[in-house]
Amino acid sequence: MHCMDETLARQLAAWDRTLVWHPFTQMAEYEPLIIERAEGCTLIDIHGRRYLDGVSSLWCNVHGHRHPRIDEAIRRQLQQVAHVTLLGVSNPTTIRLARRLVELAPPGLNHVFFSDDGATAVEAALKMAFQYWRQRTPPQPGKKLYVALGDAYHGDTLGSVSVGGVERFHAMFRPLLFETIRLPAPNPYRPPPGVDAADLARHSLQQLEAVLAEHHHRIAAMVIEPLVQAAAGMIVHPPGYLRGVRELTRRWGVLLIADEVAVGMGRTGKMFACQHEEVSPDFLCLAKGLTGGYLPLAATLTTDEVWQAFLGTYAESKTFFHGHTYAGNPLGAAAALATLEVFEEERTLQRLGPKMARLAEHLRRIAQLEHVGDVRQCGFLAGIELVRDRTTKEPYPWAERRGWRVCDHARAEGVLLRPLGNVIVIMPPLAITLEELDRIAGAVERGIVAATRDG
Ligand SMILES: Cc1ncc(COP(=O)(O)O)c(C=O)c1O
Numbered sequence: 001m002h003c004m005d006e007t008l009a010r011q012l013a014a015w016d017r018t019l020v021w022h023p024f025t026q027m028a029e030y031e032p033l034i035i036e037r038a039e040g041c042t043l044i045d046i047h048g049r050r051y052l053d054g055v056s057s058l059w060c061n062v063h064g065h066r067h068p069r070i071d072e073a074i075r076r077q078l079q080q081v082a083h084v085t086l087l088g089v090s091n092p093t094t095i096r097l098a099r100r101l102v103e104l105a106p107p108g109l110n111h112v113f114f115s116d117d118g119a120t121a122v123e124a125a126l127k128m129a130f131q132y133w134r135q136r137t138p139p140q141p142g143k144k145l146y147v148a149l150g151d152a153y154h155g156d157t158l159g160s161v162s163v164g165g166v167e168r169f170h171a172m173f174r175p176l177l178f179e180t181i182r183l184p185a186p187n188p189y190r191p192p193p194g195v196d197a198a199d200l201a202r203h204s205l206q207q208l209e210a211v212l213a214e215h216h217h218r219i220a221a222m223v224i225e226p227l228v229q230a231a232a233g234m235i236v237h238p239p240g241y242l243r244g245v246r247e248l249t250r251r252w253g254v255l256l257i258a259d260e261v262a263v264g265m266g267r268t269g270k271m272f273a274c275q276h277e278e279v280s281p282d283f284l285c286l287a288k289g290l291t292g293g294y295l296p297l298a299a300t301l302t303t304d305e306v307w308q309a310f311l312g313t314y315a316e317s318k319t320f321f322h323g324h325t326y327a328g329n330p331l332g333a334a335a336a337l338a339t340l341e342v343f344e345e346e347r348t349l350q351r352l353g354p355k356m357a358r359l360a361e362h363l364r365r366i367a368q369l370e371h372v373g374d375v376r377q378c379g380f381l382a383g384i385e386l387v388r389d390r391t392t393k394e395p396y397p398w399a400e401r402r403g404w405r406v407c408d409h410a411r412a413e414g415v416l417l418r419p420l421g422n423v424i425v426i427m428p429p430l431a432i433t434l435e436e437l438d439r440i441a442g443a444v445e446r447g448i449v450a451a452t453r454d455g
Pocket of ligand 1: 117118119120122153154155156225230231259260261262263287288
């Protein structure tokens, strides 16, 4: 087994602690974990230790690491050109990707604006929606507010933070943010007092309709994570909610931005989450799994209606003045095209059925544990919510780091996870085998037992 010289490993760890500022990481407490290479769904650190990738390298890996088809597509693209700007210029690979995305997306999404990350995909949609209302015929410049859900997460740029609602991440930046109308998210585990879980979709849609009826003339768009609010703790919305949101936003003349950065690219069992409820949004935001988890690339798809409002002579200044240097870069586009081809060649979605069923079996067992309040699954993603008391649903104080304690335990067993507060996330690459999935679930189960033994 190849393994790095210990002196070099120590040096790298020291540099990592002091030079690299890791995102979402308390650097005063950071303990380096340095991954040097990967094989399939296994990550290997500089000491040669192996970890199953239980959260798809932050929800983006799809077909496993170092997939020969995707590796080869990137190598082939490298022999042509690594980067071409999209600002007034194009390249064959990115054009082909746009065409493929339009073929696969829900009907009506015929135009693709490329950027490089999930946050930028959402940021572009927010700005396009704003500009659209100013340029359409007749213009409605009063429409400049956004509706978003409680605990929403759409990325970390200021626009996407403005529509975000995770208190612990976003409260700090509130003075910098634009106004957003926030509606409570429909959370079946914690429904509002007096509302039955079975009635939750209807109740939440009534709340939305009340807001739209009163403020629609001021609202540019509503932004939603379709089916599952991921960073909120894998909150799975009740069936029919997404469809209802689409019907109401259409009825009240509000654009709908579907942020499928986490749930798109097969994660829910269909290529896009919106397809479960036959919803065509006005904007569809994709990133993460778009390149199979290989390279930064994002796409914001939109409709003819929106596109038309931006057409005119140069002098009319209807142009969308927004762009990123590496937007739609050809290496990323090559990885994305190969990722989509692998979906077909390996029948990834067809083969996901038994894996989703096995995940459900594991969750049924884990749900019996004393401090598991709720288990949630949508397709091939799952959240397990730990609580101090199952009867009262009393949460553990976040400072107790219960979620992290479970993940630390799993790491010692060779399974890499990252929690969302008290919610343990299981979200492996779609390519994971049943045997590997069993190992992940086993490590989670033992981790929960160990981390909640003291009550
Ligand atoms: C739903 C959703 N939108 C946007 C983002 C932001 O994506 P990125 O980190 O690529 O900017 C995320 C990231 O987790 C996400 O889950």
